Amino acid sequence: MEAFVIGSGPNGLTAAITLARAGLTVTVLEAQPTIGGGARSAELTLPGFTHDICSAVHPLAAASPAFAAMPLADHGLQWIYPSIPVAHPLDGGSAVAADTSIDTTAARLGSDGASYRRIVTPLVRRWRQLLDDILAPVHLPAHPLLLARFGLLALPSAATVARKRFCGESARALFAGMAAHSIVPLDMRGSAAVGWVLTLAAHAVGWPIARGGSQSIANALASYFQSLGGTIHTSHEVRSVRDLPGASLILCDVTPRQFLRIAANRLPESYCRKLERYRYGPGVFKIDWALSSPIPWTNPDCARAGTVHLGGTLDEIAASERAAWNGESCERPFVLLSQPSLFDSSRSPAGRHTAWAYCHVPHASTEDRTAHIESQVDRFAPGFRQTILARHTMSPAQLESHNANLVGGDISGGASTLRQLFLRPTASLYRTPDPKLFLCSASTPPGAGVHGMCGYHAAVRALRT
Ligand SMILES: Cc1cc2nc3c(=O)[nH]c(=O)nc-3n(C[C@H](O)[C@H](O)[C@H](O)COP(=O)(O)OP(=O)(O)OC[C@H]3O[C@@H](n4cnc5c(N)ncnc54)[C@H](O)[C@@H]3O)c2cc1C
Secondary structure, three states: OEEEEEOOOHHHHHHHHHHHHOOOEEEEEOOOOOOOOOOOEEOOOOOOOOEEOOOOOOHHHHHOHHHHOOOOHHHOOOEEOOOEEEEEEOOOOOEEEEOOOHHHHHHOOHHHHHHHHHHHHHHHHOHHHHHHHHOOOOOOOOOHHHHHHHHHHHOOOHHHHHHHHOOOHHHHHHHHHHHHHHOOOOOOOOOHHHHHHHHHHHHHOOOOEEOOOOHHHHHHHHHHHHHOOOEEEOOOOOOOHHHOOOOOEEEEOOOHHHHHHHHHHHOOHHHHHHHHOOOOOOEEEEEEEEEOOOOOOOOHHHHHEEEEEEOOOHHHHHHHHHHHHHOOOOOOOOEEEEOHHHOOHHHOOOOOEEEEEEEEEOOOOOOOOHHHHHHHHHHHOOOHHHHEEEEEEEOHHHHHHHOOOOHHHOOOOOOOOHHHHHOOOOOOOOEOOOOOEEEOOOOOOOOOOOOOHHHHHHHHHHHOO
16 A cells, blocks of 8 residues: 655654554655754754754653654664753742752742642653543543543633642743743633643653754654655655545645645535634744853753743733734743753854744734844843854744745644644544545644654554545
């Protein structure tokens, strides 16, 4: 049986591996000259500085059952674990942090420490079982009581959870930073879910980076796929599935908008209309820097963290996320920053450093956010601007031209609203009305992130046909 996978993102490659392992002859077709989709790295600023173009930090890859079942270390993938997964500085020089240790994290949260420990400990203890249910499409849960416990925390809005569970600004701010990865307003129902998954992951598996850059993840997946007999063609954009006539199966690592472009002639109008209603979310504006020295953080914990959340209090972060969702500009955007060269010397020349940051902006926004992002870094690291040797910026439109899946700069493959957390992109999930055609991108459950689980579940369903 001959199968094609359109797109070589982490989900496309995982789908291809799953099909190849089942004995199919599999070809991956990638539009861009290099493989990896959202897991690619390049010298964006100066010679010798390697930057992650999209994803940089990988709690979900570390958690992924699909990746765990592959010999990726044998194919060159090495994880590096920063000693603090996430730090979150506050005005006045203090900081909270999600340490790998629950106790250390709780100790920094003052009177909220006990509550944090009470919530997080039982879920971290049963993390693997929880993953069976949350990194999968809606199904009869394997561990219903555990999932119900998680659901009570995850289904409300992040702002409600933060205010109800914590009394102090520090714990509320820490949770708001985690939940803002969802790229939906923090007062929207379900916005707590991503916050808890990332919080639990910090303790259960850490927030690792890939040695050499995120490209190493794609390269390891591709190398394993090729060892199974698979073939990859780059610079091969599929304009219509009609161009793949002999295929028994076609798995599409694309979002609904491109799927309609390449396959509408094989789909009934009613299904096309549902795909047209699929909602995309805000975009991002991203900066990569080459730096002359480490970022001069006021709080020393920030210098030990792989990721730093820059946005101050819950109220401030909530206002930033609400503005991006409403199509408005925000003076003090919530900034997500990663500083990989502190932990991986291969990223920059000796003594020099790299940093990666982005903030959420309105869908397809054309506004240059460089000054706003750099002000937020400078707020918690005075003197930061003086360390900049070079910068590279990407607007939503530039991100989309780098990877067609980043529609309007949306890095999640579609908004993670409560409905679209579960029913992505339609209630049929991976299946389409054409029995040979499947969707396998982050626009299917469990959604955004480098984990390959969308590709895995799509391929398992395709193999059942
Ligand atoms: C700026 C940014 C930061 C991010 N940070 C993180 C992070 O730190 N951690 C994390 O886990 N996730 C992060 N993500 C999200 C993560 O990158 C994505 O969720 C993930 O890559 C989705 O994988 P995918 O396989 O579904 O799609 P993608 O990785 O987007 O891959 C899709 C591939 O399909 C190709 N393609 C599209 N159309 C066609 C066509 N017609 N023909 C052929 N090929 C086609 C594209 O070129 C692309 O290579 C980030 C994303 C961005 C953009």
